[in-house]
Amino acid sequence: MYPDEGSKSAALYRRARGTVADGVSRATITMDPYPLYLRSARGARVVDVDGNELIDFNNNYTSLIHGHGRAEIVAAVNEQLAKGMAYSFGSEAEVELAELLCGRLPGDQRIRFCNSGSEAVMHAIKAARAYTGRGKIAKCEGAYHGSYDFAEVSLGVGPGAWGEPAAPAAAPYAAGTPQGVLDDVLPIPFNDGEAAERILAGHGDDLAAILIDPISSLVGMVGLQPEFLATVQGLAQRLGALLIFDEVVAFRLGLSGAQGGLGVTPDLTALGKIIGGGLPIGAVAGRAEVMAVFERQGGKARLPHGGTFNANPLTMVAGRTCMELMDPGAFDRLNRMGEELRRQLREAFALANAEGQVTGEGSLFRLHLHSRPMVNYRDAWMRAEESRRMAELHRHLLNAGLFLSPYGSGCLSTAMEDHDLSALADGVLGGLRALRE
Ligand SMILES: Cc1ncc(COP(=O)(O)O)c(C=O)c1O
Incomplete structure (x- = not known):
């Protein structure tokens, strides 16, 4: 007991x-x-x-x-183990998982791999900043998006620090969160399009992205209301900000994730969890034009992106095998x-x-x-x-x-x-x- x-x-x-x-x-x-x-x-x-x-x-x-130790994934990982775990070279395994995932997401997608969902959200936010040249993001009050400072704002906040229902406070999660981080995050109440309009309307010059998890566990795992989604889409378009979907969890909802079911094509999608077949992974995917921030032009990308274990072949073969089975x-x-x-x-x-x-x-x-x-x-x-x-x-x-x-x-x-x-x-x-x- x-x-x-x-x-x-x-x-x-x-x-x-x-x-x-x-x-x-x-x-x-x-x-x-x-x-x-x-x-x-x-x-x-x-x-x-x-x-x-x-x-x-x-x-x-x-x-x-697939639960623990699915035979096909274990076999694929064992086969790759004998060929190398991680190395400073490209691998066909990366290309294969990229093709599978981009093929399932709507539109002309590009992808970059990293090692956790937290990183995926962070890189999606950074990509939105690099693309728009703006600094602020909006996120839904209380939603969990991993452990990047900006994504943590308003997380785990109790009633004493909530602020007005239609104007949630940008309250810190961790001690020592810089004021600059709090200033750059605009929490909006989930499923309240009117409040989102009011909070974001004046941010046509500085809002880089609106970050949404369509089925956030800490927001109660309640459904994303279509009217709210439509308002947020409209707002992003009007303000020139990007729509980021955090599908680190939601991608398990279907072949094309939550966005497939909702019929929406976000500008960027943060992925993680299931796509690694049980091994550590994250990925940011998005419209080719937006993902071009990762591409070198004249020697340097607008958003340089490194990572010793990014797209390591062990994770790539586990992910591909897992996702093919799905x-x-x-x-x-x-x-x-x-x-x-x-x-x-x-x-x-x-x-x-x-x-x-x-x-x-x-x-x-x-x-x-x-x-x-x-x-x-x-x-x-x-x-x-x-x-x-x-x-x-x-x-x-x-x-x-x-x-x-x-x-x-x-x-x-x-x-x-x-x-x-x-x-x-x-x-x-x-x-x-x-x-x-
Ligand atoms: C919606 C969502 N986004 C991001 C993350 C962060 O992913 P990771 O734990 O792989 O960093 C999580 C983790 O639970 C999550 O639920």
């Missing part, structure tokens, strides 16, 4: 704290009183160092679309399973007679322990009592062998079967009933 101070995970965490600041290298995997340490992972399941088996609905925060049939099956899971989870709330709701799309889902209508970050923000109950539910699920993120979000992988879905729905039903008691 978790927690158990006598467990191997607890002991490893105590040891880790002697060398690793806060014990782990990712804020997102901390757990109180200690995180689990894994022994192995295969398909939809992971086993911790104490021998506990869990169904993994986190899938390394949505990056493992054909239209695979997306259909996965998204239908997502629909079915959300149905079963809603049924669990009804059967438990518990307050709550389920959001998400495709293979993504998030549980909420309240019933207020949700259209933006402030609606999704967990009140103190909801956070306490979510922590209890999370622990109940963990002890039932089910692993989600600590705030109740998760995703499916192609390694999952129908019985995995019902196991989660049963676990949630049991957890909600336990909460009532």
